[in-house]
Amino acid sequence: MQFTGTESYIADKDLMVAVNAAIRLERPLLVKGEPGTGKTELARQVAGSLGLRLIEWNVKSTTKAQQGLYEYDAISRLRDSQLGDTRVHDIANYIRKGKLWDAFQSSEKVVLLIDEIDKADIEFPNDLLQELDRMEFHVYETNETVHARVRPIVIITSNNEKELPDAFLRRCFFHYIRFPDADMLARIIEVHYPGIKQRLLSEALTRFFEIRDMPGLKKKPSTSEALDWIRLLVTDDVEPETLAASDKNALPKLHGALLKNEQDVHLFERLAFMARREMR
Helix, strand or coil, rough: CCCCCEEEEECCHHHHHHHHHHHHCCCCCCEECCCCHHHHHHHHHHHHHCCCCCEEECCCCCCCHHHHHHHEEHHHHHHHHHHHHHHHCCCCHHEEECHHHHHHHHCCEEEEEEEEEHHHHHHHHHCHHHHHHHHHEECCCEEEEEEECCCCCCEEECCCCCCHHHHHCCCCCCEHHHHHHHHEEEEECCCCCCCHHHHHHHHHHHHHHHCCCCCCCCCCCCHHHHHHHHHHHHCCCHHHHHHCCCCCCCCCCCHHHHHCCHHHHHHHHHHHHHHHHHCC
């Protein structure tokens, strides 16, 4: 199996090397990077490119590692026993399979995405060490061990919001998705908006990177936000000259697609006010 990117996902050489190395080593691929740089989409594209089923486990702050294996629904069993349901005699009827179980029992290779692992409690990665390493886990209620029939391709994403344990990191192949430079971002935009006017693209990228490089910005706009902004510019048929003529300290046109909090909006408003005052 060899991942070489897809028509709709531009992957640089380092990212393709990382994906293929993780597949060969049969280790989880841990992908970090700014939010909006395509980490989650990578798993979808790898699955689509290799013709494999994708199983997504979206981690939240309340997610426990056990939920990825299985959960025992004791409340339903108690209720059924009170109602005289014969299903209560088989405890397996109350075992709810998790995403790892789904991946392990597949007779064909799948891609398992554990998305935004850093959202969960710090113990969450440690609680999955053995299961991801040995590709098996024990179900105590039924006294059975679930083994992976075919080892899945595991892709784990993190927004780097908290440090992951060293023991967990040792078991992963790591790759950091750097924010694309202007040339790479232009290629990404052209994939999503083929035929875009080159002058508009050039001026939009210049303005976009001016915004990202603005000192004091609380949240830099991401790749996905750049795509949203470009979409609006194309839809509204904005002239390139409009972007070229704008003051880099002024609020960008359709700024709601790029600036996501009031502090950053106020920053540009203050800079624009100060620039106007100096011109008087």
